[in-house]
Amino acid sequence: MACKDKNDLPVGQNWRRVYEVTGGEWRKEGAAWRNDVFAYNLSISCNHCEDPICAHHCPTQALLKREDGIVKVDRNRCIGCKYCAWVCPYGAPQFDPVTGVMGKCDLCADYIDQGKNPSCVDACPMRVLDVGDYDHLVQKYGAPEHVHPMPDSSLTQPSIVVRSHPKAGGSSPVVANIEEVDDA
Numbered sequence: 023m024a025c026k027d028k029n030d031l032p033v034g035q036n037w038r039r040v041y042e043v044t045g046g047e048w049r050k051e052g053a054a055w056r057n058d059v060f061a062y063n064l065s066i067s068c069n070h071c072e073d074p075i076c077a078h079h080c081p082t083q084a085l086l087k088r089e090d091g092i093v094k095v096d097r098n099r100c101i102g103c104k105y106c107a108w109v110c111p112y113g114a115p116q117f118d119p120v121t122g123v124m125g126k127c128d129l130c131a132d133y134i135d136q137g138k139n140p141s142c143v144d145a146c147p148m149r150v151l152d153v154g155d156y157d158h159l160v161q162k163y164g165a166p167e168h169v170h171p172m173p174d175s176s177l178t179q180p181s182i183v184v185r186s187h188p189k190a191g192g193s194s195p196v197v198a199n200i201e202e203v204d205d206a
């Protein structure tokens with residue numbers, strides 16, 4: 023909601039989405055019922071990928087990766103073809119039918135340029151979100167792990183580190199459902 027507020031996004035445009043993932047089961051063991059049910063939330067926006075497939079497929083170079091790694095849409099160059107939305111495995115680019123151009127998380131580049139945190143980072147009441155140099159984040163939180171339902175990171179090399187829930191992936195496969203997407 024902080025992202026929507028900062029970027030004045032209309033209903034249906036959510037540059038940051040929160041996915042609720044649940045899984046596990048109840049089992050009867052003798053007279054007892056045991057369970058390994060779990061739930062976790064995954065807050066995802068654009069990952070400002072090291073290998074941004076969105077930019078590679080943009081026919082007008084409206085999507086560009088800045089020196090500091092931020093991948094931005096130049097709204098003046100965008101022709102609204104939606105190629106970037108089709109190829110991004112994270113669903114990050116979102117077309118605005120009113121303006122006819124694509125929008126997506128720009129890591130609050132204007133705030134970054136002023137030395138400030140992105141809106142979503144400062145708004146998180148649990149201090150779950152963080153931002154910074156990728157290598158520094160890896161040092162701070164450890165090597166990135168695969169988290170269900172994120173796509174294989176080899177596709178675009180996302181610049182994101184998730185300290186995952188114990189049931190969220192790592193080396194063991196997860197059987198889980200996406201129960202809810204915050205689609206305000």
Ligand code: SF4
Pocket residue numbers: 067068069070071074075076077093109110111112113114115126178
């Ligand atoms: S998450 Fe999608 S839109 Fe963002 S840089 Fe990666 S490929 Fe591009």
Ligand code: SF4
Pocket residue numbers: 079080081082083084085095099100101102103104105106107115123124
């Ligand atoms: S919708 Fe805009 S930003 Fe996306 S690929 Fe087409 S021209 Fe590029």
Ligand code: SF4
Pocket residue numbers: 024025026028029037038067068126127128129130140141142143
């Ligand atoms: S960094 Fe800024 S644009 Fe990106 S999700 Fe957070 S608030 Fe939205």
